[in-house]
Amino acid sequence: MQHLKLLANDNRGLNELENGTGLVGWNEVTQGSILPSFEGDATNIAHLKSEERTYSGYNSYTATVASWRVLKPVYNRDICIDCQNCWVWCPDSSILSRDKQMLGIDYDHCKGCSVCVEVCPTNPKSLIMFSEQTLLEDALTQWPEKKKKEDK
Amino acid sequence: MAEKYDLQEREVWDGNFAASQALRQAQVDVVAAYPITPSTPIVENYGSYVANGYIDGEFVMVESEHGAMSGCVGASAAGGRVATATSSQGFALMTEVLYQASGMRLPIVLTVVNRALASPLNVRGDHSDMYLGRDSGWIQLDCFNAQEAYDMTLCAFKIGENHDVRLPVMVHQDGFITSHTAQNVYPLRDEVAYGFVGEFKPVDDMLDFSRPVTYGAQTEEDWHFEHKARQHKALMDSRSIIDDVLAQFKEISGREYKRVESYMMEDAEVAIVALGTTVETCIVAARELRKEEGIKAGVVAPRCFRPFPFDKIRDALGNVKAIACLDRSSPGGAMGALFNEVSAAIYTTDARPLVTNFVYGLGGRDFSIAEAKRIFKEQKAHADAGKITTDIQQFSGLRGPHLGFFQTKRS
Amino acid sequence: MAATSIKNLKEFSTSNDRFEGAHTLCPGCAHSMIVRELMNCTDDNLVIATNTGCLEVSTAVYPFTSWDTSWIHIGFENAATAAAGAEAMYKARKRKGSLKDNDAPVKFVAFGGDGSTYDIGFQWLSGAVERGHDFTYICLDNENYANTGGQRSSATPIGATTTTAQAGSHSYGKKEKKKDMIAIMAAHGAPYVAQLAPNKWKSMAKGFQKALETEGPCFINTVSACCTEWKFDPKDTIGITDLATDSLIFPIYEIIDGHELNILYRPKNVIKVEDYLAAQGRYKHLFKPEYKHIIELIQKDVDDKWNMLQRREEARI
Numbered sequence: 001m002q003h004l005k006l007l008a009n010d011n012r013g014l015n016e017l018e019n020g021t022g023l024v025g026w027n028e029v030t031q032g033s034i035l036p037s038f039e040g041d042a043t044n045i046a047h048l049k050s051e052e053r054t055y056s057g058y059n060s061y062t063a064t065v066a067s068w069r070v071l072k073p074v075y076n077r078d079i080c081i082d083c084q085n086c087w088v089w090c091p092d093s094s095i096l097s098r099d100k101q102m103l104g105i106d107y108d109h110c111k112g113c114s115v116c117v118e119v120c121p122t123n124p125k126s127l128i129m130f131s132e133q134t135l136l137e138d139a140l141t142q143w144p145e146k147k148k149k150e151d152k
Numbered sequence: 153m154a155e156k157y158d159l160q161e162r163e164v165w166d167g168n169f170a171a172s173q174a175l176r177q178a179q180v181d182v183v184a185a186y187p188i189t190p191s192t193p194i195v196e197n198y199g200s201y202v203a204n205g206y207i208d209g210e211f212v213m214v215e216s217e218h219g220a221m222s223g224c225v226g227a228s229a230a231g232g233r234v235a236t237a238t239s240s241q242g243f244a245l246m247t248e249v250l251y252q253a254s255g256m257r258l259p260i261v262l263t264v265v266n267r268a269l270a271s272p273l274n275v276r277g278d279h280s281d282m283y284l285g286r287d288s289g290w291i292q293l294d295c296f297n298a299q300e301a302y303d304m305t306l307c308a309f310k311i312g313e314n315h316d317v318r319l320p321v322m323v324h325q326d327g328f329i330t331s332h333t334a335q336n337v338y339p340l341r342d343e344v345a346y347g348f349v350g351e352f353k354p355v356d357d358m359l360d361f362s363r364p365v366t367y368g369a370q371t372e373e374d375w376h377f378e379h380k381a382r383q384h385k386a387l388m389d390s391r392s393i394i395d396d397v398l399a400q401f402k403e404i405s406g407r408e409y410k411r412v413e414s415y416m417m418e419d420a421e422v423a424i425v426a427l428g429t430t431v432e433t434c435i436v437a438a439r440e441l442r443k444e445e446g447i448k449a450g451v452v453a454p455r456c457f458r459p460f461p462f463d464k465i466r467d468a469l470g471n472v473k474a475i476a477c478l479d480r481s482s483p484g485g486a487m488g489a490l491f492n493e494v495s496a497a498i499y500t501t502d503a504r505p506l507v508t509n510f511v512y513g514l515g516g517r518d519f520s521i522a523e524a525k526r527i528f529k530e531q532k533a534h535a536d537a538g539k540i541t542t543d544i545q546q547f548s549g550l551r552g553p554h555l556g557f558f559q560t561k562r563s
Numbered sequence: 564m565a566a567t568s569i570k571n572l573k574e575f576s577t578s579n580d581r582f583e584g585a586h587t588l589c590p591g592c593a594h595s596m597i598v599r600e601l602m603n604c605t606d607d608n609l610v611i612a613t614n615t616g617c618l619e620v621s622t623a624v625y626p627f628t629s630w631d632t633s634w635i636h637i638g639f640e641n642a643a644t645a646a647a648g649a650e651a652m653y654k655a656r657k658r659k660g661s662l663k664d665n666d667a668p669v670k671f672v673a674f675g676g677d678g679s680t681y682d683i684g685f686q687w688l689s690g691a692v693e694r695g696h697d698f699t700y701i702c703l704d705n706e707n708y709a710n711t712g713g714q715r716s717s718a719t720p721i722g723a724t725t726t727t728a729q730a731g732s733h734s735y736g737k738k739e740k741k742k743d744m745i746a747i748m749a750a751h752g753a754p755y756v757a758q759l760a761p762n763k764w765k766s767m768a769k770g771f772q773k774a775l776e777t778e779g780p781c782f783i784n785t786v787s788a789c790c791t792e793w794k795f796d797p798k799d800t801i802g803i804t805d806l807a808t809d810s811l812i813f814p815i816y817e818i819i820d821g822h823e824l825n826i827l828y829r830p831k832n833v834i835k836v837e838d839y840l841a842a843q844g845r846y847k848h849l850f851k852p853e854y855k856h857i858i859e860l861i862q863k864d865v866d867d868k869w870n871m872l873q874r875r876e877e878a879r880i
Contacts, residue, residue, distance in 0.1 A: 020626035032257035109584025114798035215690030226648025368636035
């Protein structure tokens, strides 16, 4: 079972979208409403994984859309074949893969669209939608059996 | 490395050529432009300097003025020196992007050769386009002749690019009267001019990938107001930096400029406030009236139209009795903008002189010394009567019956 | 990710995201699939300009940006010109040596929806391509003004209902056929023009890489299924896109140097356009008997287009 904050940088999903790090006065907003994505030198950003980066408080990485979800995808490692379909088609950059292995879900940025479940080719699926309130360990105990061909 | 351009101590240049020479000397990196009369020669000349190696820059001839300013915004955000030129309809077409340039705090220099706005179509000079830009968040400098078009264009880079300013700057000159009239211009040597303007120092540079930045974010009701307030503050605060830059320019050129220019105002009883080439016409009229009729006439001219020099206008006009504000733009159902703004400034003084408004010179209609004298004399009559004896707004130099609006209201 | 390394999806999944989550695009939106794939298929520095539209209003809402690279939005129409201006400045500064890193490769990309590409930004795009700027323009084609609530654009297909071309008792929706932007951009002589789709991720990644590596202006029309305005369940974004490419409503092909046409995807089993249309609420009314002829017309147009593309490919001209 994955840890909820799998591969999370310290400031992932900290802020609500509306206010950011706080509604500041006119003298503190950035000049020209320009937003720097990172703190410090970001020269090699394409070569750094998210957990190795220093995201600024203006990067949406530090915000969360978890409250948009009604259903959440739960990941079952035992069935997954690491095809990475879910990774390439996730519209919210929320599939956490490292070294060609699928590891889990970024629950700060997942909106619960179910695309990952739809594109999952295993039988039974390695990703299934559960209600937001369901605990991950409970979800894993409710996993369906392999479907026979005629059931499809 | 750019080729050496030979300059004489005194050149005979029109305003367009003068402005383009300032672009060359400032070594503008990118000009994105679209042709329109009467400003076209400015960018044609830049293109010719590029073609002949006098400048190492990129000349991007786009498909519209909207595209021209869009290209300038992209180029400026990419961290270099940017300029372009336009007039009239072209100015109107780029208006959307003017607001975006200033909102993103990009120090683009736009040389505007003032021309009337259609309809009806007209290629001659009036200030409709300059007035259209007055709420766009740009600094607007106004020139009265070719020498000033050269001088102010150089100053514009130094003002806008100052890191405490970071705002785009328009340099206005009158269509044809300035832009196409050859006059004596005393240029600075290339190294002096470039030394004055200085190297471009980028901020929030899109080509600095050690610090990626997002330009042009969306701000709704929780944030927009604060951003616009900060931008307005920057524009207001630019006043002292403009003063500094003009003072530094005097040191290298010997030519003195102020945010508000005053002529013969030391003892003036009546004054005209005007913009553009009309200022020089009014100076001649005032000088002659003083000699011929002993009328203590003076002229006040905002060199800096935006930020509006509320403070300096008040200083300049605090001691006169009657003022005529001349607006060379059809006011569209209101009093002229210069009248409104000057009136607001002097309303906060104890003197509260009498102020009237003249709409004149639309579409390049000539404004003569004789007409300027007539207006001065009318002010003298108001001063002597202690009240406004005419309509408050009048059209000057118009054929047909008298056209005027509003009288003083007394209880 | 470097151009040579995308052999399969596992390889590709080792690339690092430069498009971050917690943007506010609708759940299931294909825009972000396309944008993320573009950014993950190269390691080069990117300057990205974006027209006003769903992508822009959802990825740079103060105080947050979802972009891990230089990004600019000016207006609805001018992303191509913003990219062109930045590219011109890059050339000027590179010559002068005033860049922070004068050797690092930089790629210029502009994104626009179909509204800003086919309609309001058409002139700006055409100008930038004609001038030969070294940039890639990617249209996220969801066939309507989704950001303003689903109005018709010139990319909306015949028969679709939109809020400004409505189906009703006297109307089958939009009366006009979709503008062929791919042909128009190819006619500009752009060195690389393509239509790609996110369900065919590999041809899309390859197409993106080709465009980024090609010197000069490249144009790519991408199919971006819009659950909100096409009216389907967000989970089905890829499924709908499969129907779009397998019915040949959206053929996947490229045109090199304005003439050399290559088909990049040939469905093993071509499905009827009816199956594609039936999966979306925006075409629901076409299944009334009186509008059967519109479905037939769409099928005929798709067949004719496919024949034309195949003949163009064979002819090698």
